[in-house]
Amino acid sequence: MTAKTPDVWLPFPAEEVEGLPDCFRYRRWDGEDDFPADPADCTFYVTPYMKSPEVTLRPLAGMPDIEVVQTLTAGVDHVLGGLDRLPAGVRLCNARGVHEASTAELALTLVLASLRGIPRMVRGQDREQWLGGFYSALADKSVLIVGYGSVGAAVEDRLAAFECARIMRVARSARTTARGPVHALHDLPRLLPEADVVILCTPLTGATRGLAGRDFLAAMADGALLVNVARGPVVDTGALLAELESGRLSAALDVTDPEPLPAGHPLWHAPHVLITPHVGGSSSAFEPRAKRLVARQLGRFAAGEPLENTVLITS
Known part of the structure; x- marks a missing residue:
């Protein structure tokens, strides 16, 4: 009897991905209501990008032979709730290396736009107002990067050209890099008052949920800018609203809690915030990097080699 060719589910057409091994049958599924084939035949599942956890997790219960779940996000919090549906030994891999360039670009965009008053100027343009004046520069500022993984390092790469006075780095545990020390999370109370700009790049975990809460925000210097390109729940929204409304801090947020931010939420119209x-x-930058990662992972999988970015293995 001829062995059955295993299925791989991809969120984009296989013909658009160079270098895929030919030992699999590729099925395209990007979260549509109908599955492209029987999930029971799937051995390698590349999850849809930027879909809800409900959509992403829906096929898993019907995948008894699944061996790999590959997300296209750096964070995996949106799939953790479905791991109890999987057999033991399934590898969960994230997309480290895919989002660093794009996310770091946006982090710098948010910093520069906020400091230089771009939101105010855009609103002024809508009203045909010439809003000249004196605005802050990133030059000579002290920047604190909270979450010094691959995204945090990519942010520092891009800060190098802006003549910052000081760049401080914080991660889960302390270490030394070629650029300088990385401090542990417990050093935040000492470092926060020294920063003009605080950039959150950390993954969402039990330790980082609500990390930027009342005490964290209170420790920030008067007039400092908080930038969140991590996950919304890393910041306590109520505590941040209080600081924004007092005028003591400003913020630039690519992620919020709740998310999407609903109509009528006070954060939409809070002072000193860019969303x-x-x-x-x-x-x-996303798609070419995502496709290269998928091709590498499937090549390794076909060859029986260790996969990149394995976050955990189910038990």
Whole structure:
């Protein structure tokens, strides 16, 4: 009897991905109501991008032979709730290396736009107002990057050209890099008052949920800017609203809690805040990097080699 060719589910057409091994049968599924084939035949599932957890997790219960779940996001919090449906030994891999360039670009965009008053100027243009004046520069500012993984490092790459006075780095645990020390999370109370700009790049975990809460925000210097390109729940929205409404802090948020931000939410019209709709990774840089990662992963899988970016293995 001829062995059955295993299925791989992709969120984009297989013919658009160079270098895919020919030992699989490729099925395109990007979250549509109808599945492209029987999920029971799927062995490698590349999840749809920027779909709800309900959509992403829906096929998993019918995938008894699944061996790999590959997300196209750096964070995996949206799929963790479905892992109890999987057999033991399934590898969950994230998309480290796909979003760094795009997210770091947006982080710098949010910093520069906020400091230089671009939102105010755009509103002035709508009213035909010439809003000259004196605005802040990024030059000579101290910047604190909270979450010094691949995204945080990519942010620092782009900060290098802006003549910052100081760049400080914080991660889960302390270490030394070629650029300088990375401090542990417990050093935040000491570092926050020294920063003019705080950029959140950390993944959402039990330790980082609500990290930027009342005490964190209170420790920030008067007039400082908080930038969130991480996940919305890393910031306590109520505590941030209080600081914004007092005028003590400003913020630039690519992610919010709740998200999408509903109509009528007070954050929409809070003073001193710039909001973008979770577009850090959603740029022209995403697709080519995502397809290259998928091709590499499937090549490794076909050859029986270790996969990149394995976050956990189910038990």
